[in-house]
Amino acid sequence: MPHIVVIGGGFAGVWSAASAAQVRHSTGAELRITLIAPQRDLVLRPRLYEADPSRATVALDRILKPIGVDHVRASVRRIDVARRRVTTDDGRDIDYERLVLAAGSRLIRPELPGADRLFDIDTLGGAQRLQAHLRKRSGFHATVVGSGFTGLELATELASRGRVLLVDRATEVGPELGAGPRPQILTALDELGIVCRLGVTVTEVGDGFAELSDGSRIDTDAVVWTAGLQASPLTLQIPGPRDQLGRLQVDEWLRVTEDVFAAGDTAAARIDPDHSTVQSCQYAVPLGKTAGHNAAADLLGLAALPFAPDPYVTCLDLGAAGALLTDGWDRRVQASGSEGKKIKKYIMQLIHPPVDDADAIFTAAREIRGRDV
Ligand SMILES: Cc1cc2nc3c(=O)[nH]c(=O)nc-3n(C[C@H](O)[C@H](O)[C@H](O)COP(=O)(O)OP(=O)(O)OC[C@H]3O[C@@H](n4cnc5c(N)ncnc54)[C@H](O)[C@@H]3O)c2cc1C
Numbered sequence: 001m002p003h004i005v006v007i008g009g010g011f012a013g014v015w016s017a018a019s020a021a022q023v024r025h026s027t028g029a030e031l032r033i034t035l036i037a038p039q040r041d042l043v044l045r046p047r048l049y050e051a052d053p054s055r056a057t058v059a060l061d062r063i064l065k066p067i068g069v070d071h072v073r074a075s076v077r078r079i080d081v082a083r084r085r086v087t088t089d090d091g092r093d094i095d096y097e098r099l100v101l102a103a104g105s106r107l108i109r110p111e112l113p114g115a116d117r118l119f120d121i122d123t124l125g126g127a128q129r130l131q132a133h134l135r136k137r138s139g140f141h142a143t144v145v146g147s148g149f150t151g152l153e154l155a156t157e158l159a160s161r162g163r164v165l166l167v168d169r170a171t172e173v174g175p176e177l178g179a180g181p182r183p184q185i186l187t188a189l190d191e192l193g194i195v196c197r198l199g200v201t202v203t204e205v206g207d208g209f210a211e212l213s214d215g216s217r218i219d220t221d222a223v224v225w226t227a228g229l230q231a232s233p234l235t236l237q238i239p240g241p242r243d244q245l246g247r248l249q250v251d252e253w254l255r256v257t258e259d260v261f262a263a264g265d266t267a268a269a270r271i272d273p274d275h276s277t278v279q280s281c282q283y284a285v286p287l288g289k290t291a292g293h294n295a296a297a298d299l300l301g302l303a304a305l306p307f308a309p310d311p312y313v314t315c316l317d318l319g320a321a322g323a324l325l326t327d328g329w330d331r332r333v334q335a336s337g338s339e340g341k342k343i344k345k346y347i348m349q350l351i352h353p354p355v356d357d358a359d360a361i362f363t364a365a366r367e368i369r370g371r372d373v
Contacts, residue, residue: 001030002299005086005094006292007076007234008102009037009060010045011281012264014353015288016100016295018365021067023296025362031296034070035060036088043124044351046281049154049317051161053127062355067362076103079237084259098259098295101248102288103232105265105279109225114205119224121154133222134162141165143210143220145202146227147173149316152185154224156319159192165218166194168227169201180331181316181324188321229279231266243268245279252306254291263291269307275329281351283309289368305368315344 006017017035024031040060047056064071074088085095107122109115121127134140140162144155147168155166166189168175173196174185189196197212204211205223212218231246240256241249247268248256254269256262264284268276277283286309294304314331316324323340326333335343354360 001032002097003032003034003095004098004100004292004295004299005096006033006035006100006102007037007079007086008104008232008264008266009035009039009042009071010102010104010264011042011284011351012102012104012266012288012291013037013100014042014060014063015285015365016102016261016263016292017064017069018067018353018361019289019292019368020100020296021069021292022362022365023293023300023302025067025358027300027302029296029300031299032070033068034072034094035064036072036074036076036086036094038073038075039124040073041124042353044348045122046351047348048121048124048127049150049157051131051157053121053124053131056127057124058352058355063353063361066356066358076234079234081238081257081260096259097299098261100288100291100295101232101234101238101256101260101262101266102264102284102291103234103266105229105231105245107225108228108230110228112203112205114210117205117207117223119222120226121150121224122229130222130224134158137162137221139163140221141219143167143202143218143223145223145225147196148176148227149314151224151226153317153319154226155194156188156192156317156321158319159194160320162221164192164194165220166196167200167202167212168196168198169213171199173198177314177316178331181326181333184324184333184336185316185318188318191321192319229265231279235262235266238262243276247279250307253294253304254287254307255294261291261295263287267291271309271312275312277309278312280314282313285351286310286368289365292365293368315340315347317341317344 041057044056322337323344325335
């Protein structure tokens with residue numbers, strides 16, 4: 001029986017597997033689908049800035065079991081593209097006819113004195129360690145390095161419980177967010193009493209202090225590093241060009257080689273002549289659905305779907321100052337304050353996949369580009 005192997009149990013991996021299973025279900029074809037990921041849960045990474053990150057999980061079994069996808073709980077160590085075989089860290093060899101690489105991204109931690117004292121919210125474990133550490137310190141003083149999406153959402157959330165310093169080596173807050181939402185972001189930071197140090201970075205972390213690149217020293221209970229995501233190093237084992245984030249370049253059907261597709265944070269898919277996908281759920285979900293559909297369609301002789309995502313939007317949580325919804329690549333603000341917050345809450349519910357119900361999962365898997373396939 002032909003076998004599709006999906007590496008990764010994040011948004012892209014789960015929706016790849018669900019989409020392939022939906023094709024199998026609708027055609028009645030014989031197809032084996034295996035998802036390989038070490039953890040028990042789908043981790044909803046966009047919620048890891050919240051005060052209780054343990055709520056940002058969904059058991060993979062509740063999604064995969066109802067739709068007949070096997071879950072191998074292991075990490076893939078090696079991909080042999082020529083033999084169409086992956087090898088796991090516990091020594092299993094698993095052969096495939098089609099592979100979907102959806103192993104996501106990870107934070108690159110800097111090398112600096114005291115780096116082992118840095119916190120992050122890149123993984124569930126990292127976010128839980130940070131919150132446990134801060135809970136022991138009432139009125140804590142936290143330093144957040146990086147004023148991109150993750151840094152801003154974390155800093156504004158922490159500001160309700162402690163003092164927060166936001167550090168960025170850029171000379172403006174949210175360098176990659178552009179000028180569109182910046183005035184509202186600055187107003188929110190001001191309102192929440194968050195102090196910004198721009199044009200500097202943290203160069204050393206010690207017990208209760210950090211040193212900045214301008215030579216100054218600050219007292220702090222925790223330094224949280226948020227800057228610098230790179231695609232999984234498994235991308236290095238697939239032949240093909242990669243971008244500066246380590247992502248594999250995929251064609252419009254999300255193929256990297258004849259038998260290998262990539263989705264989510266490991267894939268750079270072109271959207272228009274000027275833009276590629278951004279590492280985000282907004283793209284991980286449709287990339288996953290399209291890659292899984294195409295892997296199955298390829299094996300079953302069905303038509304492949306080109307990747308065509310919805311227009312780009314972002315929704316940035318600003319803690320007690322609300323949230324900002326932007327639209328387009330220049331991030332024009334469409335909603336802010338409590339109206340933005342309502343939309344953020346809605347989006348956070350929307351990213352939860354349906355559970356325990358095969359029909360609901362298949363229906364959601366079919367929704368690609370806002371239409372039913
Ligand atoms: C703190 C934070 C906040 C964010 N906020 C937002 C937001 O507000 N909006 C938004 O759209 N996006 C946000 N993102 C980005 C978003 O979470 C990612 O783009 C999305 O999770 C990517 O999904 P993915 O499935 O490609 O990868 P991931 O979610 O990274 O999942 C990767 C999966 O692969 C598995 N894996 C890794 N290596 C191996 C291996 N060797 N073998 C087997 N399995 C492996 C992992 O265990 C995991 O299951 C945020 C990210 C973070 C960290």
